[in-house]
Amino acid sequence: MSNTILKPDIDSGTVNASSLKPSKKSTILTPRFYTTDVEAIATIDLRLNQVEVEAICQEFRKDYNKRHFVRNEDFEGVADSLDPETRQVFMDFLEQSVISEFSGFLLYKELSRRIKNRNPLLAECFAHLARDEARHAGFLNKVMADFNLQLDLGFLTANKDYTYFQPKFIFYATYLSEKIGYWRYINVYEYLEKNPNKKLSPLFNYFKNWCQDENRHGDFFDALMRSQPYTLRGPISYLWCRFFLLAVFATMYLRDVANTDYYAALGLDPREYDKYVIKQTNASAARIFPVVLNVNDPNFYRRLERILNNNKILSRLDQDSSKLGFIMKLRKLPLWISNGAEMMKLFFSEPVSTATLCSSIH
Structure with a gap:
């Protein structure tokens, strides 16, 4: 299969050259970029669980968080108020999070584009997933701008190593990634609601809605695996x-x-x-x-x-x-x-x- 990956086309990911930086060196514990067998994805038969997949796609169409991820005045001055050590820790967290969300966007966008004419329902679901991941990555990258730094998403697209996974491995890994993302975000959100003095940034106010995106994505891969009993x-x-x-x-x-x-x-x-x-x-x-x-x-x-x-x-x-x-x-x-x-x-x-x-x- 071709491993060609789309160039980023997310408005929220557009950045100025003066603030760009490449990502840190990859290790086994850092977010990774994936490709898969597009032909196999295109020929997936959803009939065994099509009703559920269609219902989830209808939920995606509602786009509950369309107007949620908007940077507001609450972010002004927050980065400068952090002590140097905490500032660096938070920047590292933001960088890893941008890479993770952006890698998901690239995979989903590629799949949606290439199977659009052969498996329209599945292609639409992947397009909605890509929309959400792009929104997350772009929003995080804008928060990084408060630290006078943003990731060069175009550089990431062209220069990261891509790992090939069979489709069923993508299903397992992505389902778990989305579900674990839900529990990570909601746990931090609920903890900080009880301990507002520990809230480093207004970014954490967005975690409740954010984790709902993750949960819906996980539900989609749940439905997809149920349509493919061999998994x-x-x-x-x-x-x-x-x-x-x-x-x-x-x-x-x-x-x-x-x-x-x-x-x-x-x-x-x-x-x-x-x-x-x-x-x-x-x-x-x-x-x-x-x-x-x-x-x-x-x-x-x-x-x-x-x-x-x-x-x-x-x-x-x-x-x-x-x-x-x-x-x-x-x-x-x-x-x-x-x-x-x-x-x-x-x-x-x-x-x-x-x-x-x-x-x-x-």
Whole structure:
């Protein structure tokens, strides 16, 4: 397939050259850009769940947040009022958020454009998703302008590396990304409503409406997977559901707990915050996935903590320039093996059958 990606066409993403900056170096824990098999997407048959997909598309057409993401006078002077350390932490948060939203826009816009004449309903849904992500990215980029800085979205489009995922992998990953985004945003919003003195920026006032966009996007991918039973049935699909749940949860936890400055600035405990988000997202996934992770097992977080500790040692070793390359690799090898072993234990831990879970609830 062609991996050509559309140039950004979001008005809210237009910026002045004097304020542009490229994004930070990509790592495994930073937002990534994806491509997929457009031909396979174009030939998706929605008939098994078309009524639900059409209903969600009708919700998208209402565009509830059309006039919500408008920068107002409340933002004036806020950036300058932050101390230098908090200012940098907030700028890093904004940068990662812009990249994440913009990567979603590029993927959805590409799919919508290329399948428009072959699968109109699906193309329209992707167009609405792209609209929302563009709106989010553009709004965040305007907030960055308060710090005399904006991301060069055109540069990102042309120069980022793109990762190829099969369509079903896109469905799993994006569903979980949107649902975990919902729980992250609503948790912060509700916490700051109770603790307004911790609110660093008026940006957080927008999180309630923002997370509703994320939730609707997740519902769309839920409906899309239900129209494609192969994504949710059979032992192979069970393994993939477990894999993506673990990948998303572990990535978030390892990233957040290793970089606590943002949460410290808000007065949040990143471990407790992530545990709540993981628990709620796991419960959301149980409504569609045949199995979910047993995140209530104490070993789940013990193993993640071991990986965190190993990563700290690896980071310190990276800063030690006194060792020769092969000696450094020998010192790192046991830590890499330990991390791999812990991830394998997490993956092969007994999952929770959602059929059993639903039975116990009723």
